[in-house]
Amino acid sequence: MRFSKHLPFFRDVLLFSVSAFGGPQGQLGMMIKSFVEKTPYISLKDLVNINAFCQLMPGATITQTVSLIGYRQGGVWVAIITLLIWSTPAVLLMSALSFVLSSNNPSILQHLRFVQPMALGFLAFASIKTYAMIDTKQKWFIVFVSAFVTYALFKTPWVFPIVLLCGGLMGSIGKPAASLQRAIASRLRFFPILLLAIRFLLAGFLSEAARKESWKNRTPFNVFENMYRFGSIVFGGADVLIPVMYNQYVVRPETERIKRTNKDVISIDRNAFLSASGVVRAIPGPAFSISAFIGGMAMRDRGWGYQMLGCFLAATGIFLPTFLLVIFFYPFWENIQQYGRVQNTMAGVSAAVVGIMTASIIYLFKDTVISFVDKPILDTILFFAVFCSTFFLLYYTRISAPLIALGCLLLGFI
Helix, strand or coil: CCCHHHHHHHHHHHHHHCCCCCHHHHHHHHHHHHHHHHCCCCCHHHHHHHHHHHHCCCCCHHHHHHHHHHHHHHCHHHHHHHHHHHHHHHHHHHHHHHHHHCCCCHHHHHHCCCHHHHHHHHHHHHHHHHHHHCCCHHHHHHHHHHHHHHHHCCCCCCHHHHHHHHHHHHHHCCCCCCCCCCCCCCCCCHHHHHHHHHHHHHHHHHHHHHHHCCCCCCHHHHHHHHHHHHHHHCCCCHHHHHHHHHHHHHHHHHCHHHHHHCCCCCCCCHHHHHHHHHHHHHCCCCHHHHHHHHHHHHCHHHCHHHHHHHHHHHHHHHHHHHHHHHHHHHHHHHHHCCCHHHHHHHHHHHHHHHHHHHHHHHHHHHHHHHHCCCCCHHHHHHHHHHHHHHHHHHHHCCCCHHHHHHHHHHHCCC
């Protein structure tokens, strides 16, 4: 394959990766500018269809969309290079943040103190906006049940995939949506899917074996398995991923059962995590790059070499299944989406995602409010002021998300 003919495309992907602020919504608009209007690598109709397909898959939606544009340009290898170009700048920035926060310099977190309420403001905004897609009583019921169960069982690691599965099952009940009458033109190739499943199970087996047998160097296995699992099962993008990670690395390690049975569990400081979840929204590129920060913080006590390894393993673990899923399933998307029962099921999954986001923002907000009990009243007022300002600026104005994030970062230095 001649890669030289794809160099202009790779250049445009690089320019997009270092300028794509604003989260999935803003990035999709910039993608239209870069890949449809400026240089027509893809038609607007095809781009919208690809993005819709990616929204139905677990993983990072914009990352999958960019990768599939590369796939359409020149197959799997071009898609792989596209993924690397798109994700690398953000991964490097979040990896660097893990080193900065590992220095245990209290002034660093002090400068980032307004990033935490800003991150909660972004999550609240995303949660409210998703209610626009809830247009039936059945979906509202799924949202309510999903939110209740997620909040009640937030400290259990299996609650998110179970809620999504149940949401899909509840959505499939009833009269199916109208199906398009067209024969399936291609068959699903089961070997790639089997390979994906084997990798998933192998990563889980090695991670659990490392924990039970107390392997000396087990943390790298745990980091990779955690991220591979997140990339394989998390629907809803970063707005769902961040609460899931918060549960895994902040809430769960503090439970009595984990303290008693797994003393070496990966644990991230709450303030550091919330700061990172805010910073990741202030930089261009995929928000899933927060995985590199988690990997670095998980191995920060073992020297800079291991910390770099943690950043690499975490980023690889979360982006690998995200990429493989869409590459395997994309050829069958146009056929699968015709069936009404499938449409109903995915609508149920989407409603469950809304419920998860609602419960997550309530839980995170409650957790944060409790942490302010012993702090000065001025800090509490400033926290709520930044949280409310972030939400109202996002909801009622056209000020871009990067500018809001940059403003909150600068406030910390005043």
